[in-house]
Amino acid sequence: MPTDADLVILGGGCAGLGLAFNLSPYGARAPRTLILEQRDAYRNDRTWCFWGDDATPFSQLAGRQWRHLRIAGDGRRIDFDCGNTPYRMLAADAYYAHTLQAISANPQLSLCLGHSVLSEPEYVGGVWRIETNQGSISAGSLVDTRPVQTPVTDKPLLWQSFCGHEIETAEAVFDPSIADLMDFSEVCESSIVFIYVLPVSETRALVEYTVFAASPLHARDLQQGLHAAIEQRTRGSTYTTLRSEYGCIPMGGDAVQSALTDSPRSQVRVGLSAGAARPATGYAFQRLQRWGAKCAQAMVMNGAPVPQSPDRLMTRTMDRLFLQVLRAQPALAPALFTAMFAGVDSRRLIRFLSDTGSLRDHAAVITALPAGPFLRHLFAGRAPA
Structure with missing residues (x-):
């Protein structure tokens, strides 16, 4: 039966664009692919960080890197030397621009902005049917990178909730040579709280307030702590908020699903709710890039997607x-x-x-x-x- 695409990717975020980016070098061998993304345009809405040398994927796009990190807590301040694998910060706008350029260069791949999925995809007669606000779409294979709409809040061992502002100060208050990876200056009996500071310059930094807790927190629950952290770091200097970030990551537990075990081989789920992030840290970017390369190769060679490999x-x-x-x-x-x-x-x-x-x-x-x-x-x- 003819289909609109060989592969439909639901969601054009980090995972979805990463898979399409890895398909782009295959040229005409790449499957006919549609990436359905509900947003109408991309903006600089988040930051991904990772350790890596110059050969690590996307390292050259990183806008800032640090060879020294600081961890403060338990009465100690540790200066952690990253050596030849600095801690790199990749802004979303750089990632989006790079992947979208590669995707647009391959006519086999099409990004469909403003496409919202109206109901759960159905598998009928060996074909996936997806109902969107722009009409019905059919495909042979389906990769779902969308976040789970109703996460099971009592299954993960912990939830990592964070909220941050990238700010510009009127005075020089930051040391851009060292980033604060974890500052446990705030004491809390029922949860784990730390401050994360990535200084881009003496007057500009991303400051995040992070909580590890048994339940997920909304952005509004973190605002007071974030405001106090910024006031402490700016030392009274006036500042302007350039942009904001918020996220909530499940850390371990049964809610993290590596694949849809009751679904056809032609469907996989990938993303934070499907085991993309390392359970004990929340880092996901390079894990998703490794999966994207593996899944792209499987689609070209075998015509079926593969889920993210489980950790050892x-x-x-x-x-x-x-x-x-x-x-x-x-x-x-x-x-x-x-x-x-x-x-x-x-x-x-x-x-x-x-x-x-x-x-x-x-x-x-x-x-x-x-x-x-x-x-x-x-x-x-x-x-x-």
Whole structure:
């Protein structure tokens, strides 16, 4: 049966554009692809960060990078040297422009802005049918990158909620040579709170207020903490808010689904609600780019998309235990994170956090962390009721 496309990608965000970008070099071998995006235009609405050398995908598009990061908490201030894999900040507008240019160069790929999906896609007679505000669309394969509309709030071990403003100050108040990765200056008994500051210049920075908690928080719940963090960092200098960011990421648990197990092989779900982010950190950008390259190759070679590969068993086990301890004892977070960044060689820790760590890298992280909290949690879980 003729279809409108070989592949429909629902959502033209980081994951959807990343997959289409990876399809673009295949030329005429690429499947006929439609990317359905509900927004009418792209704007600089978010920031992605990652560690990487010059060969890491999209590193050259990063607008700023830092070789030194600071972690403050538990009475310590750690200066973390990133060496040859600096911490890079990629603005959304640079990513959008780069991927859209590549997509437009391949006539097999079409971006459809202003297309809202009206109902869940249906699989009938080996064909996907998608009802949109612009009409019905049919395709042989479907990749759904949209966020889950009604997330199961009681399943993730923790939720990472964050809100940030990129600001411009009237006076020089920032040190652009070092970024604050985690500043645990605010004490909270029931959740984990830290400040994240990426200084672009002496007068410009992205300041974010982040909370790890058992339930997701709305942007309005974070505004007071964000305002206090900005006031502390600007030290009374007047400032202008250039743009804002908000996000809520599930960290571990059953709500993170790596694939739709009850769906045909021709459909996969990808995104933050489908395991895109590393459970213990929330980093997702490079994970999505690796998936995009793998999925594009599978579409060209076999005509079917593939889901994101699950993390290795050791990584899943370590992340789950780490999150369980953080959820049970949030006050330990500053001590655990500072111990990790102070006690592990930067090259090993960056590989571990970037999902490329070896067994020795995992072992180094385990050795650096205090064993007591993890052993007590394990034995408590095995105790009879």
